[in-house]
Amino acid sequence: MKMLIKNGHVVDPVAKKDGLFDLLIEDGKIKKWEKRLRVDTVDTIIDAKGLVVTPGLIDLHTHLREPGYEYKETIKTGSMAAAAGGFTTIVCMANTNPVNDNAVITEFITKRAQEEAIVNVLPIGAISKNLEGKAMADIGQMAEAGIVGISDDGRCVMDTALMRKSMQYARGFGLMVVSHAEDECLSGHGSMNEGPVATELGLSGSPNAAEELIVARDIALAELTKAKLHIAHMSSRGSLELVKAAKKRGVSVTCEVTPHHLFLTDEAVRGYNTNASVRPPLRSREDALALRRGIEDGFVDTIATDHAPHASFEKEVEFAQAAHGMVGLETSLALCLKLVQDRSIKLSQLIKLMSANPAHILGLKSKGTLKPGADADIAIFDPNEKWNVDPTKFYSKSRNTPFGGWSLKGKIKYTVVNGKIVYENI
Numbered sequence: 024m025k026m027l028i029k030n031g032h033v034v035d036p037v038a039k040k041d042g043l044f045d046l047l048i049e050d051g052k053i054k055k056w057e058k059r060l061r062v063d064t065v066d067t068i069i070d071a072k073g074l075v076v077t078p079g080l081i082d083l084h085t086h087l088r089e090p091g092y093e094y095k096e097t098i099k100t101g102s103m104a105a106a107a108g109g110f111t112t113i114v115c116m117a118n119t120n121p122v123n124d125n126a127v128i129t130e131f132i133t134k135r136a137q138e139e140a141i142v143n144v145l146p147i148g149a150i151s152k153n154l155e156g157k158a159m160a161d162i163g164q165m166a167e168a169g170i171v172g173i174s175d176d177g178r179c180v181m182d183t184a185l186m187r188k189s190m191q192y193a194r195g196f197g198l199m200v201v202s203h204a205e206d207e208c209l210s211g212h213g214s215m216n217e218g219p220v221a222t223e224l225g226l227s228g229s230p231n232a233a234e235e236l237i238v239a240r241d242i243a244l245a246e247l248t249k250a251k252l253h254i255a256h257m258s259s260r261g262s263l264e265l266v267k268a269a270k271k272r273g274v275s276v277t278c279e280v281t282p283h284h285l286f287l288t289d290e291a292v293r294g295y296n297t298n299a300s301v302r303p304p305l306r307s308r309e310d311a312l313a314l315r316r317g318i319e320d321g322f323v324d325t326i327a328t329d330h331a332p333h334a335s336f337e338k339e340v341e342f343a344q345a346a347h348g349m350v351g352l353e354t355s356l357a358l359c360l361k362l363v364q365d366r367s368i369k370l371s372q373l374i375k376l377m378s379a380n381p382a383h384i385l386g387l388k389s390k391g392t393l394k395p396g397a398d399a400d401i402a403i404f405d406p407n408e409k410w411n412v413d414p415t416k417f418y419s420k421s422r423n424t425p426f427g428g429w430s431l432k433g434k435i436k437y438t439v440v441n442g443k444i445v446y447e448n449i
């Protein structure tokens with residue numbers, strides 16, 4: 024099977040290319056690209072005139088909810104939302120029901136993904152059995168079954184000795200350890216960021232320190248164990264400072280930020296908007312700006328969605344009772360393109376953050392680039408098309424977004440996985 028993508032503006036930070044090229048795909052792989060390609064016969068031609076062609080986006084942080092919470096999302100619907108957002112590979116967290124804490128569940132997820140997902144789905148296994156923070160999960164068996172990392176995301180591993188032991192295990196299996204950094208003793212029942220807005224609204228808050236304490240602890244443990252540490256959904260300026268200092272010392276630590284922590288603050292909670300309820304909470308303007316600076320100066324490794332679908336009955340309740348999290352796969356690229364539109368970063372830097380870097384963190388050598396021989400996982404988008412976020416049109420089963428009604432610029436036109444068009448919007 025041959026596909027030709029013509030006249031596109033190809034941006035590939037790994038190949039260090041940013042210009043007009045024709046791209047030839049053969050049998051699911053990138054064959055070659057040149058300024059003008061003459062090819063006799065192809066099965067499919069995409070005219071990408073006026074469109075940007077990049078390596079498919081990779082999301083290190085999603086919740087696909089299957090098994091157990093299929094009313095919120097399934098592996099199939101989550102993968103459709105991913106494709107509509109330009110993602111070709113997504114990593115899914117372990118807080119399903121049952122929890123992905125053993126090889127049987129890992130195998131179930133990978134099998135389901137093979138049968139039903141339209142993008143690549145890579146599972147994360149739990150650190151502790153049933154996310155209870157007491158006994159270690161079957162890390163070795165899950166590693167054999169195909170997990171790409173371990174995390175109790177949604178919960179913090181509060182037992183430091185257990186975290187240390189898990190890091191030692193993970194290191195042995197070459198797995199990354201993804202930290203949900205939240206000192207649960209300190210965050211307590213805080214349903215939003217601790218600060219003046221919480222005081223005004225009469226809601227209990229969770230301070231930045233709840234995150235920073237665990238970021239500091241896990242960096243110390245990564246230094247001790249030499250494990251590969253990844254800080255999930257980093258929300259505070261202090262956490263970023265800790266990660267920066269650790270990187271400068273040569274600690275193996277990477278970090279992600281989410282679009283919602285970049286583009287929203289705790290002001291979004293006003294009106295008791297439960298779609299703005301998320302963990303870690305939306306922070307102050309100072310924190311959001313610090314995270315943006317972290318992106319500009321290259322200390323933030325990747326932007327991940329933390330796509331967290333919830334049904335409307337779980338959100339249409341009192342703020343403090345609402346389920347935490349928001350969907351993100353279908354809005355992430357257009358939101359992040361704001362950073363390019365306001366000239367904070369170049370487009371190639373954004374693609375590095377959303378494709379090359381996460382591929383590198385996962386150790387996927389044939390993804391995150393369009394170099395000849397790489398997997399033909401490609402995102403093609405119109406950088407100028409304006410659209411309004413309408414949650415009723417989402418492919419995701421859930422609609423919980425605080426970005427509904429926002430006017431964004433940049434729309435996915437085609438998503439190609441393994442040389443096949445899996446999403447098309449022309």
Ligand code: DOR
Binds near residue numbers: 176177178300303349
């Ligand atoms: O807001 C959140 N929702 N944060 C998490 O860490 C977990 C996620 C979920 O699973 O809903």
